Amino acid sequence: MRLQTPVLPRRKEGFTLVELAIVLVIVALLTSGLLLGVSAQRNAAENVDAQRQLENIRETLIGFALTRGRLPCPAISNLASSDANAGLENCAQPHGVLPWVTLGLPELDPWGRRFTYFASSKFTAALPPGGALASFTLSTGDPAASPPDNAGTANIKASGSSSGNVASDLPAVVVSHGSRGAGAYLPSGVQLPGVVGDEAENADADLTFISRTQDGSFDDLVTWVVPSILKSKMVAAGRLP
Secondary structure (H helix, E strand, O other): OOOOOOOOOOOOOOHHHHHHHHHHHHHHHHHHHHHHHHHHHHHHHHHHHHHHHHHHHHHHHHHHHHHHHHHHHHHOOOOOOOOOOEEEEEEEOOOOEHHHHHHOOOOOOOOOOOOOEEOHHHHOOOOOOOHHHHHOOOOOOOOOOOOOOOOOOOEOOOOOOOOOOOOEOOOOOEEEOOOOOOOOEEEOEEEEOOOOHHHHHOOOOOEEEEEOOEEEEEOOOOEEOHHHHHHHHHHOOOOOO
């Protein structure tokens, strides 16, 4: 009698539920990592674009001073872009947003928000008839003068708790509020809420600004006009004696 070899049941082709679940988890992890990488690269590129804009703004401010004999005043922050006065300088206050129409520059940073702009009234005062250059005053940074000749100019700190300054007696400061945008003004004229900590210093109306390395709680980008550079260029251009 011949023994028959038992026939084993054929394994069904395809994935089991467990195998499918494992594959889905792996795909999700890979996709998540890819998206995070793409997001980080996009944010880095936007930061480079914003820094390039800030450098162009700084040079434009100096160019304005060379041709007009003064720095431009800020534009009113809370006007919608559709308002006829939006983007035009308004010398009623030293704090506002960049006067993009007056300067012929883009209104918004890479994240679609306006640039915060401070300009000391010492440097935005209109020239009197005859164009007396002495009316454009430059701070020497001497707080002992009477009145102090650095009053009304801005200071840059590395943090809100810093006792010293990174830069002082500045005639103008420009801020991009970064990817989060807290404290920035939208084209609608609405200010984004939620600004805290060091970023709050760049969104209020005082004379202290913060510039430091970006991290989880701070992503602002800041530039400023250095008074000694401005003065030397204006003297070279014949705008100051």
